[in-house]
Amino acid sequence: MKKIVIRTLGGKGIGYGHYYRCLSLAKAIKLIDKNIDIKFIINKDLMSLIENTDFNFTISEDLTEDMKIIKNLDIDLFIFDSYIGDDNYLRAIKEKTKLMLIDDNNDIYDSSIPDIIYNGNIHAEKLGYSNVEGQIKLLGSKYLIMKEEYWNCNVDENLDKGGILITTGGTDEHGIVIKILGEIKDLNVNVKVIIGPGYADDYIKKIEEKKTDNVELIYKPSSLKKYISSSRIIITAGGSTVYEALLQRSIPILFSIADNQDLICKELNDLGIRYLGKYPDIWYSRLVDIINNLNSNSTSDLHSSVFDLVTGKGVLSIAKLLIK
Structure with missing residues (x-):
């Protein structure tokens, strides 16, 4: 064997x-x-x-x-x-x-x-x-x-997407979620926030204190797929989640919290994806203008070629090559 x-x-x-x-x-x-x-x-x-x-x-x-x-x-x-x-x-x-x-x-x-x-x-x-x-x-x-749920992912282009999803990955040691919520609190839009598995209990309480009626907290989900697919805008770090967003034709707004995310953010920014900068210099004050601008345009007009960068089947190609 x-x-x-x-x-x-x-x-x-x-x-x-x-x-x-x-x-x-x-x-x-x-x-x-x-x-x-x-x-x-x-x-x-x-x-x-x-x-x-x-x-x-x-x-x-x-x-x-x-x-x-x-x-x-x-x-x-x-x-x-x-x-x-x-x-x-x-x-x-x-x-x-x-x-x-x-x-x-x-x-x-x-x-x-x-x-x-x-x-x-x-x-x-x-x-x-x-x-x-x-x-x-x-x-x-x-x-x-990509994760197993994306290997044979067929995107429903007629799906009615709406609202904003915020995710920082498994942790949020820099308090980014709270800063984002503070910046967009006056927008008339539904917001979902992913509480990652590495979020500290005291930090979760601080987020809960900032929660308003239009904000839904999603606690430590095993998958982001359904939350991404139903959201029009995804505010996310430049890690694997951005590829999940593109595969499901949701619009990312990026920030970087680690060196290994910088090049992804730069490449996508060159292709038209909005980029807020790298911690500790994330430009939160741009969020409202960016979101309003995206909401005033149709998704089909925005960086359409970027949505075709990923298929979800790459890992199966690798597995076949390794076994061979």
């Missing part, structure tokens, strides 16, 4: 995007070939999430322990998705087995090391990845890893 080990980390301070990306890839591989054995190595902050899946896992907070964990495993492929490793770690893994690196900006690791380099972002092919003989490159939005 072929064996794959996936190593990732997530939680408060890190976010959950790396984990969900790896989980989607694991599910796609199992869909194509149920006989492949997949094992996760994760940190304890992710344990409550992976316990709800069918995958085996080992808890380890320290990357230096990974070689001990896999020492006696007969592994065919090791998939790594985290920013906290280094080139020596990658080389050590590669001595043991084939290595796939899941990357975002080509700014942390020597991209010539892995056997397979993945970057599903729209800007991936502009990042100057090394040309290495025999290396497999999976670059660009045609390979974008």
Whole structure:
């Protein structure tokens, strides 16, 4: 039986995007070939999430322990998705087995090391990845890893979209939701706010105190799909959610809270998507004018080519290639 080990980390301070990306890839591989054995190595902050899946896992907070964990495993492929490793770690893994690196900006690791380099972002092919003989490159939005619910997503273009959805991802350590709510409080529009799994209890109480009659709080949902599909405007950080919004033809308004989001925001801003800037310099005061402007135009007139950047099926293409 072929064996794959996936190593990732997530939680408060890190976010959950790396984990969900790896989980989607694991599910796609199992869909194509149920006989492949997949094992996760994760940190304890992710344990409550992976316990709800069918995958085996080992808890380890320290990357230096990974070689001990896999020492006696007969592994065919090791998939790594985290920013906290280094080139020596990658080389050590590669001595043991084939290595796939899941990357975002080509700014942390020597991209010539892995056997397979993945970057599903729209800007991936502009990042100057090394040309290495025999290396497999999976670059660009045609390979974008999305959640299972989007693999065969058929968008109802006649769906009556309305209102605004606000999401910062799994956490909101900078109090961005409260600042956005304060800025748009006088707009006559329905607003939904996603309370992520990493939101602190005292912060949730502060949001609840700011809630008005036109604001609905969505607590720790397992999926954003139905909330995105029914919302016309999505105010979101420049992570994976922006691709979900585009796939469902909702209009993003972007901000950045991490370095790995900057290039996505810049690329989409160049294509006409509104961008509020990067924390701590998010330009909240622009929100009302941007929203009013978007509401005065039809969706069909806005960056129509941008909506076609993603299909949702990229992860299935990757799974087939990996198995082959």
